[in-house]
Amino acid sequence: MGLQTYSNATALGSMNALNMHGSPLKNALERISSGIRINQASDDASGMAISEKMRNQIQGINRAIRNSQDGISLIQTAEGALQETTAILQRMRELSVQAATSSINASDRQEIQREVDQLIAEVDRISSSTEFNTKKLLSGEGTATWRSTDPDRISAIIRDRVVSGNYRIDVEAKVGKNQVLKSNIMVLQPGAYAGDIITSGTLLGDVANNSGVVGIYEADNLRTGTADQRIYKVNVAAASAGAPLIQGMPPEIFSTVGDLGSIMGTYQQPGSQFMITGTEFSDTAVLSSGEMVFSSGINLQAGVHGYLEIEFMAGVTIESGATDVDPQGVRIRFIDVKTGNMGDWAMGTLDRSGFIDLDTNNVNGWRTLTSGGQVPLANIFDNTDPLDNRLYFGDGSTIKTGDKILLSIDAAEHLDGTLTVGGGAIKIDERFMDNGVEREIRGAYYVSYTANGLQHTALSSGNKQILYHLPQLDESTGAISIGSITLDMRPSSTGTMTDSNLAIELRGEGGIASTYTRLKDIQAFQTAEGINTFELPQRIMLYGNSKRTELVLNGNDTIAMMVDKFARAITHKTEGLGINLESVTINKHVADFISRGEAISESQASIEGTFFLRSLFNGLQGEISMVADQRVIDAFNFHELQQSQENEYTVEVFDAHRGTLIGSALVANGIMEGVLQGADILIEGNIGVTASWNSRQQLLEFEANQEKSTTYLNLVDTALVFQVGPNEEQDIVANISQLDARALGIANLVLVTEESAAKAITQVDRAIELVNTERSRLGAIGNRLDHTVNNLSVAEQSLQHSESRIRDTDMANEISTLTSKQVLSEAARAMLAQANQMPRGLIQLLNNQ
Structure with missing residues (x-):
């Protein structure tokens, strides 16, 4: 083996081997310590992409599960509220059955009605205040919202999902009938007096009233009789602005x-x-x-x-x-x-x-x-x-x-030139038939020189009452009684310009009451036991137009005041029933009293002394019902002179933007169903009908408009959407119908008679059916969401398993790798140490030189 000092190939080989084993060892350590196989994209690029996608799905599924559970809670909240609504309706049905029997009277029904009114109010409260996370559930807002250009006449009840859009609704009417109620004849009880100005058929003949006297405010202790047998002739001369003297009519000359x-x-x-x-x-x-x-x-x-x-x-x-x-x-x-x-x-x-x-x-x-x-x-x-x-x-x-x-x-x-404007003179004579011979007894003059003595000159001051006394001698007994007549004088800024004779008819016990008669003086309000109904104020509840209102009558109220109270209670838009046609001339005839001389033969107003309630709306919407003490009900004894009949409407619905016809219907009950998806359209307030007052026949007349009435309606779909999946369009759409008293058809539920109570049973049954249907639908949605949660849980589990196999560490494999690489690394390190020692042999050789 050669020896080199510059390069140590053996050491380099060992070092390479050490490096090769170090990287897998580091990865194994990282995977084992983190538990994750892919710690960075380089660990497994495709695996990481798949894993991240799966993680998104898993997190979405987890959120969807919570959404579904929230949806279940929302449904349970709505269903729980409807459970209470059902209990209320069942109680109302029980009360309706109770009120339908003849064994109870009007006073009992009044107490029953009070409870029913509270129950109706609670149904409305539940509808308006039931919320989940501030979202209203039973008001219809959980399905759709709507806006109308004429909400008093065209409105919507939300039943199901709607198609959002703007709609033009054209209505053509066929006139029905309004309800007309007529009371008993109101006559005077013993000791009471009433009078009226009579312009025809009197002992004076036909005499126009130009006197400034508008009525007989009060009368007392005078002889009475019909106008063809006995009248009181009133001669009035009030000073007028700029008049040099008071002119007279023969034989009454008031200038002197x-x-x-x-x-x-x-x-x-x-x-x-x-x-x-x-x-x-x-x-x-x-x-x-x-x-x-x-x-x-x-x-x-x-x-x-x-x-x-x-x-x-x-x-x-x-x-x-x-x-x-x-x-x-x-x-x-x-x-x-x-x-x-x-x-x-x-x-x-x-x-x-x-x-x-x-x-x-x-x-x-x-x-x-x-x-x-x-x-x-x-x-x-x-x-x-x-x-x-x-x-x-x-x-x-x-x-x-x-x-x-x-x-x-x-x-x-x-008097000429001495009277101030508003002053003047009055004289009242008694004219009567005495054994077939006309006789007149002259009264004395009532003279007032002062301003406003007879009439207020400031119109804002209103009418002025003039108390005139007239004694009468009973020629058979010698008794003298001092009677009186109080004249009601209208205000006049210039004073009454001319003298005027007018005829007054005075009536006593059993005679027709007048508009000035106090309720306590009417015979019908006196019970057989001698108790006056108005010893205490009487509260009267009126129902109609899906509303209710209260008025209070007192014994000192005059018939005119009573008429005004009823008229206001019926026509006032916020405090009354809102039966209003936006016309003072028409509205004032919703309540009328037929005074002496105002009756018209062969008409609704053919009987003097009767009190009328006339609805301004045709059909069921305008029907007026009254709840009061039995004595009040018996005293008025209202008879339905004319039954209501619904207007018939031909209705066409168009897309407001394109003008295309969406649908049409013939509506005979005031509710258009099935034309606009998910919404019933209420047609109210005599839309397409014009009312007028026929003074000759004393009745309201209704006529269909020549042109169609057009209203625009906007519908917006606001259905509940539960996101029950991790991806777009993986949702469940639910809706909750409008479930207030109006939508349930019980807003005008009255139990004032046996007949109305019997009808109420059917009305409540239908309301219960509507609530039960809605509860069933909510229950179905709740069950579906339960299954959705279960399904999502299984999907989450499967994805977790899949993602775990891709991304999580296989501990056994990694430990095996770790052990193997640790051994190899140690071997490589040892060999590297040995390789590094090899050049030392050359040093030894050099040392031996």
Whole structure:
């Protein structure tokens, strides 16, 4: 073997062998320590690519499993909520069955309805508030959302997946009918009075009302009767802007009110017989109206307007030329037209020659009287002439103690140029048939000089009530009663321009109520036991248009106020039922009272004194139901004068952008089904129909529009998508229907009658069926997701095994490799050491030289 000093081939060979074994040894160590066979791409380039792809799939599957489990939780949340909805519906069905029996009354049903209302509200709450991770589940948003250009008339209920898009909906209507409810006839209970202005068929004939009086606000303690037998004739003259004087209509001239008196009646006991023939200067006169009046000879202090009650304190037979005088033969007291107050008695002289002197003794009461609180009176009469202020009787008249006379008296008033705008004068006469003869009893003047005395001149101040007093003498008993009429005067910025006569009919017990009648004065609200229904306020619930609202009636509410409360409750969009046609003229007729003289024969409004509720929507949507105490239900006793009938709609649906026809339908129940996928379209609010008020027939008329009504609807698919795989389109699409009270058809569920309660059973059954169907579908989706989780778990396991075989270390093989390479490396290292020693032999040879 040669010896070289420059190159050691043997050592190089050993070192190469060591290097060759070192790299596999290092790899083996790395694989064993990490447990992974491929620690870098160079370990296995294709294996690494396959492994990374598998790892992506495994991680995606793991996420998909969690997604599926989340989906199961979401479904369980929705199904759990619907389980409670089912329990609520079952309770509602039970209550419907209970309410359908005749063994309970309206008050019981009212309590049942209260519970049903709360249950309906809870169904809506569950629908709107059931969420999973803030996502609403039962409101329909888990399937689709929608927007309409006219949501009050065209709206959607989401049932299933929809096709997203914009749609044009054209509607052509065939008119149905609105519901009309009519009450009992409202008549007055004992002690109550009502009055109305009658313009035709009266003792005055046909008289237009230009007076400024809009109604009889109140009346009390007066004789009553129908307008063809007894009326109260009201003459009104209010000052007008710029008028130099108040013009009058013959025989009533208001420009001057002279000293005038009128004999309103006499009480003559059996054996009495007397007649007032006149005053000192004038005889009595009977006007064409039937009034018996006298003028000259009665001189009154200015401002005196009212009545004199005269009672004979001694009996006498009138004899011409007799000289007997009884200084206290009569007593007299004054009754004020404005206040109705009676003054104290004052004594007057009875002269047997044929007269009584009204102002002989100016004591006992005259000095304390005032006329309406305006003019303090030292004396009713102006007695500067001793011959004035006498009433004369016919010769031979027989008068007994206790006989009476009732007079109306008015002081001389020159009104022209003295009244302020809004002031004026009023006089009320009683006209009636007396044994076939027309008779009139004249009242006194009510005079107001002050601004706004009769009418407010500021329109914002509203109506003004004028209390007018009118005493009446019962000629058979001698009793005098002081009655009153309160006139309701409209405001006028200029004052009433002309005098006006109008006829008032007053009614008492059993008579037709008026719009001013208070509910507590209506006979129907008085029970057989004498209990007034309105001793406490009464709450009334109204149902309609899938809404409910409450109103409260009090005993002091007038019929007009009641009408307004019902009208507001029905038409108000947010606080009421929202049955509204956007027209004040039309909306106000949703509630009406048929007053005296307003009835129209052979029409819906043919009966005076009845209260109407008219829906503004045709069909079921507009049906109005009422829940209240049994006494209130019985008192109103609403009768369905006209049953509702659905409008029929011809509906066409187009793609709003391309104009292509998607589908059409004839809708007879207000719901279009099956044309737009996944959505039922509600057609409401009389779309395509115009309403008008027929004042002649007192009814609402509906007419189909000539042109189609167009509404645009936008639908967006928002169905639930569960990503249940590691790759695109590996998902499960689910949807949850809209399940609020409206979608279930129970939003307007009422149990107010046996019939409605019986229908409610069917309504609730359908709602239960809808919920059960949805729960079944959710259960199926939940089961599917369970299987999905199982399938994904198996797929994950298989991929893990495959990826493990590619990427994980085969420990047995690597340990074997490690051992082998360790032995070889040690051998190579030892041989390298030996090879490195070989050049030392040359050194030894050199040393031996």
